[in-house]
Amino acid sequence: MSGAMQDFATHPGDWLVILPVVLALLGGAVLLMLREARAAQFWLALGTVAVIFVSDIALALRVSETGPVAMTMGRWLPPFGISFVADLTGAVFALAAAGVTLLLLVYLRMDMPDRARRDGVYPLILLLLAGVSGSFLTGDLFNLYVWFEVMLIASFGLMVLGGRNIQLDGTIKYGFLNFLATTFFLAALGLLYGTLGTLNMADIVGRAAEASPAVLASIAALLLLAFGMKAAAFPVNAWLPASYHAPPPAISALMAGLLTKVGVYALLRALVMLLPASRDLLAPVLALVAIGTLILGPLGAIAETNLRRALGFLVIGGIGATIAGVALGNAAGLAGSATYVLHAMLTITGLYLVAGLLEALTGETDTRRMGGIYAVASLPSVLFFVLMLAVAGVPPFLGFWPKLLLVQGGIEGWGFGRDGWALALWIAVLGNALLTLIAVSRLWAHIFWRPGHEAATTEAPNPDLKPLAPRVRRLGLGTAGVLTLVVLLLGVWPEPLLGFGREAAAGLLQPANYVAATGLAGAAP
């Protein structure tokens, strides 16, 4: 039994795996204690997230150099102890999450009412980041459930902060359905533990190959339901457009940027890496879900007049693209999924940031009463234009590359196996790009191009526009500009992105290195 205990010191570099989570939790706790010192809260939160960002960079660099890095808690070696494992997918996603949070903290300075700051918006954001980072870095499924719940309770708090009626309404729908989803996840975990006798991801990889695929497929279906609900995939997506536009824009941006992506990440991890045989069995279901999400998301955005609700439907469309990659299941498709998650984190957050600026400019949330902004504020128009082309996947911008990989995956799937689903997914990805382009260009035309209100007979400019306060200009436009710049740079120089996609797909399809990092290779009893 001595093999079950760890009798060596953890390599100092391995502490990087847990540093983002520890720092975020510690920072949240300190901020809670300092809730009276309101001036210091922002700077402390900013400093903490900056350090988390740096440690995520270090982690990503180390992982890209040496392969997956693991650390096990409490000297009990896996499968007994809880492991934190970072492979390239998890590390880069955590890095993107920290970067987005860093920008959002600055953006939040722009328009957060004083009341929300008193109620503790900064500790909640740090807890949310802890939950998201923990989900990306953990190597144990039950631990993943715990981080899901940490993330969930923080997002409940953020969403209802301020307590306006619309927020109460949105939070109830968000809260009930997401809690339901995690309960389904827990049920799946119970069944998985009963079948395989382990919940450590690296251990599951080995044991799932020997278990009955039929039993595992039913568990995988339950996992698909749970993660699909969290990610807002097609038949269970109703909570997202009902809730994401309720809180203030900065908070919407944070949620849209981070939360659904964790669901996709869990789907990639659980179905592709842990239960590949079940994924093959479920491929038609996954394809149906992906096609439905791909087509219905942008259709919703076309029919919507509320700006941030329309963006919510675009989030859903993006989720469809990521699930399409999981449904294809080949290297190109999975690379498309992984890069799409990164792209969606950056681009969608940027769109919500610009939407917040537009709401500050017009005092409206309804696109029918916005209008004429192009003449007054050209910079937000340009930012929105770049981001909208990126989200639709027009070539020089970021969204093009993930979609290209997905299209390549569809062609490969069709060419090799005459797989009809691959062809259907290929068509759906292209259809999604077209519909998204229609939706966003119409939004752009309505908000920026048209002189005044809808049905206004004059060509006179919109009289309700208020110029942005200098502080809003500086912080809001600054952060949105930085994010847009990143989107632009990654779009014109996609080599790092594509390299990440290839590595991530290879790591998910061939988890041997991941298993070896946890110390389980050949150690099976």
Added chain:
Amino acid sequence: MDHVIAALSGVFFTAAIYLLLSRALIRMLLGMVLLGNAVNLLILVAGRLGRIVPPIALDGARAPLAEAANPLPQALILTAIVIGFAMFAFLLVLAYRAYQSLEADDTDRMRITEPRGGPQPPMSY
């Protein structure tokens, strides 16, 4: 023993789903609690049910004396109960607050985020 607990878990699931299909928030909340407990029972059965011997190895021994209860599901359930209770408490307060502010505990009447008969899709362009 296993069969009885498994059947009980099934009954809990059934009742929970019935309650969750309701439109009243309080019924849905009770459904969530039942669902949580159904899942907890499920994890307990999925582990192992046996003669009640605590899973403690005596000093110097490498294994417990007799066939022991499986401690891991119990640890999992303990965590799940704590988390589930926190969520339940939050949702209960939220539902009460919504009842006060929105004067509704019927989800069909909570339509601020998605108004009934909302605006038509934009007609221009």
